Amino acid sequence: MSHHFNSPDDVTIAVIGDGFGALLVYTTAVYMGFDPRRIGIFGESTNPVGTYQQFAWNLGQTVLRSESESHFLPADWPTFAQMDAVARRDVTPLFRSIGRKFNPGVSEMLSEAAIVWKSLGYEHRVLGGRKIGWISREPGTPPYFSLYDEDGELVARARHAMLAIGHGPLAFTPVCQAARDNPKTADRVVQAYEAKRYQAGGRYMVIGSGIASVNEWVNILDAGAECIALRRNPQPEEQDLNVPRCLFDGSGIDAFQTLSFDQRLDFLGQALRGTSPSRRGWGDRVAQGRQAGMFDELVGDIASIDSGSAGLSVTVKALNGNQVALDLTGIVAGTGFVKSALSLPLFRRLVEHYGVPLERERIQLKTNCGVPPLDRPDSRLCMMGIQANTVVPNGDTIAGLKYIARRFVGDVARAEKLRRRSFPSRLAMQVGLARKTVRALRAVRKTEQLA
């Protein structure tokens, strides 16, 4: 990590944020031909997978939801299944991939990320080691942005910037939030993404039916506790990815972008509602739990949460209008993250100062993920992640982050008249990273496939 507290760094590409998005913009830019010294990552951590790793650990997640893309390699070949097959001298991953039943293990995928960031010198380009709190569009020619930290100190200047600051805070329903604010019940209502521990003989309610919730069902049953799954939607859809499959492709994204902003928000509201993947291991475990009287389901909403003899006394208003009072040990909310742009201080400041347009608390990005009115072709200001899923519906997945990173870097390359890396050089770089990944995978314990 570089620290230049007195003289600001000048870079061509600045990434505001230090997670997956930052790593993908960096690798794409290097792959296309940018000198790493022209790229700056602005955040506190040199480990771009740290936040994800913590969330995955808290969730008890062992495999990824997506199938066999290349993930953190710059280009899309070789796929993870191919590298896994070579590393372990086992063709099973290839057959699983052909049948779309291959899900890379979290530990394998994180090993690949580590290989990529160390090989390409990512950590040396994490500049300042501070969060960016303010971005200023400077007048005049050439156009550039000034980046300031939370204390208002100038950290860097950049021609182009990508906002990749990730999710907002964890989301709770109003009733759960009230219980979190009540000292008598606060510690018994947790989020799926938070660290937690289940007690054998306990009884837990899990809110939601997405992948985080289903993960918790199994974790609770594995701990020898009882699980009550509560969901609003009577018939959750089974889907391995966050959005319908063809929406991931260019054709789907093209079609999505032809909708008006309002239509896109409505579509996302439909497409992203509680989808959960089908997993052989999970399905069996839940079926066993149901048979043993350890698992049950309710469709409805929590009406009240109070402290009770077992810890919590919870009233649920079922879909049919009946009220059910339950004694519980705790509640786990699989309700994800707050999607409002205003929940992130940097965005809120941009909205207030520059009049960045909002619609239903989401930033009305341009179709190139540009942030109006600050973005311009010769000095781009883009956004990626969940805040950009109004343009790229899977914007918060690795595939979606890559989609945005590639196009952003493509725009910058055109604006900067970059001499692109040649095909042989790209091939050599990709094969070199793949070879190192294969070697690293040999040292990683094979993760059990759940599908």
Add this chain to the structure above:
Amino acid sequence: MCPTPTGRIHTRTATLTLPALLGLILSLITGREDWIVLIGVFLLLGVALDAGVYSWILKYQPPWMTGILALVEFGLLYALAQILELDLRPAEAIIFYWVSWTLATATRIALLPIASLTYLESSGEFRRVEWSIPPQQASIPILADVESPPTPGSLIAAATVGSGSLLEKKPSPSAIHPIDRSASG
């Protein structure tokens, strides 16, 4: 992948480059041009299937479908080669087809994603690395050009309840009401 018709044709053409080179080399070595002709027929057959069949029945193409399509295309190409009376022995044609298919598949899986960074996410099309819809082409709501909002006139004022103006009761505007026979002879 969910390839578009254009993506299928781009992919078909690009993946047959190496088989075409192989066919050209074999034609030059053996003095029989039917090697390269077979690849030409394969390309035409493939493009016809891509444009007229696959695009309509396979919106989403799972990976395992590749092998099935290869078998179908093998049968069709073999029949076409018989009809066209190509100067190749059956064993030669069969081996050449499967070698070509392997080369084409390897090209598609390994080389095309390196040649074009967005090949896979662009539904098999070779696009510039740019956004599907540039901001200049983004759809915007169409609104009538009204210079200023209309201001309420005297009619509105008179029609307002409590304004003091009385409106005589008239028959309902509905077409279903009693006929007024007093006016008729």
